[in-house]
Amino acid sequence: MTELNVTENKGKLYGLGIGPGDPELLTLKAHRILTSVPVIAYPTMESGKVLARAIVADFIRPEQIEIPMPLPFSVERSSQPYYDIAAENIAQHLADGRDVAVLCEGDPMLYGSFMYIFNRLAHRFDTEVVPGISSTLASAAMLGVPLTYRNDVLSIMPATLDENTLRDRLAVADAAIIIKLGRHYAKVRSILEELGLYSRALYIERATMPNQVIRSITEVDPAEVPYWALILIPSQTNPQ
Numbered sequence: 001m002t003e004l005n006v007t008e009n010k011g012k013l014y015g016l017g018i019g020p021g022d023p024e025l026l027t028l029k030a031h032r033i034l035t036s037v038p039v040i041a042y043p044t045m046e047s048g049k050v051l052a053r054a055i056v057a058d059f060i061r062p063e064q065i066e067i068p069m070p071l072p073f074s075v076e077r078s079s080q081p082y083y084d085i086a087a088e089n090i091a092q093h094l095a096d097g098r099d100v101a102v103l104c105e106g107d108p109m110l111y112g113s114f115m116y117i118f119n120r121l122a123h124r125f126d127t128e129v130v131p132g133i134s135s136t137l138a139s140a141a142m143l144g145v146p147l148t149y150r151n152d153v154l155s156i157m158p159a160t161l162d163e164n165t166l167r168d169r170l171a172v173a174d175a176a177i178i179i180k181l182g183r184h185y186a187k188v189r190s191i192l193e194e195l196g197l198y199s200r201a202l203y204i205e206r207a208t209m210p211n212q213v214i215r216s217i218t219e220v221d222p223a224e225v226p227y228w229a230l231i232l233i234p235s236q237t238n239p240q
């Protein structure tokens with residue numbers, strides 16, 4: 001009697017990059033998987049805001065099972081138990097043979113919440129990651145600025161870094177993108193002033209979304225900066 005190979009009956013885990021906000025920036029592959037899997041999981045903020053789902057809301061069918069994954073969007077709060085719970089919810093569906101697509105805003109492997117699910121489940125279940133257009137790169141397109149030329153080095157850094165580290169990293173960057181701005185905006189602004197980067201820095205929030213905002217750094221109210229905002233400092237090189 002042949003033994004049943006249990007892995008054959010397990011579902012497949014997908015990490016789906018769904019782009020920065022404009023649904024038309026979804027890849028054909030992400031669209032195909034999104035519309036064919038029986039289960040979709042996505043992060044939700046503690047405030048109840050759900051960005052990833054909103055991006056692809058028009059493509060989700062009523063018969064698809066949805067798993068909201070509540071996550072704390074704050075470095076002060078340990079997110080480990082939240083990911084443990086989300087991963088186990090997802091694992092249950094996979095173990096029962098249902099494919100699960102985890103939606104991830106931008107690209108899943110660049111500061112994506114999917115990475116924490118990947119680290120917990122990829123060794124247990126067949127897993128495929130579908131790259132997405134990152135907000136960092138989409139922002140350069142929306143701002144209409146070339147980001148890096150030739151030997152330029154691009155640094156992507158979170159505004160959540162402490163002041164000294166942020167200053168040191170920015171001081172040596174040819175081009176930089178500072179993400180996770182939110183309430184760290186004032187700190188970032190004063191470092192940019194100190195380093196003489198103020199005039200080169202460009203601010204964008206909700207890039208590619210209908211409510212996208214591009215503002216001069218001087219006009220940004222630090223109290224109003226959302227989580228979905230970044231500062232981009234393009235290369236100074238300007239070859240013809």
Ligand SMILES: C[S@@+](CC[C@H](N)C(=O)[O-])C[C@H]1O[C@@H](n2cnc3c(N)ncnc32)[C@H](O)[C@@H]1O
Pocket residue numbers: 020021104105106107108109110111112113133134135136139178179180181204205206207208209227228229230
């Ligand atoms: C946890 S990171 C996720 C990055 C994502 N995986 C990507 O590839 O774009 C979240 C940060 O990305 C930036 N971000 C994401 N989407 C954005 C958008 N549409 N416009 C501007 N910034 C965005 C914000 O700085 C936000 O705090």
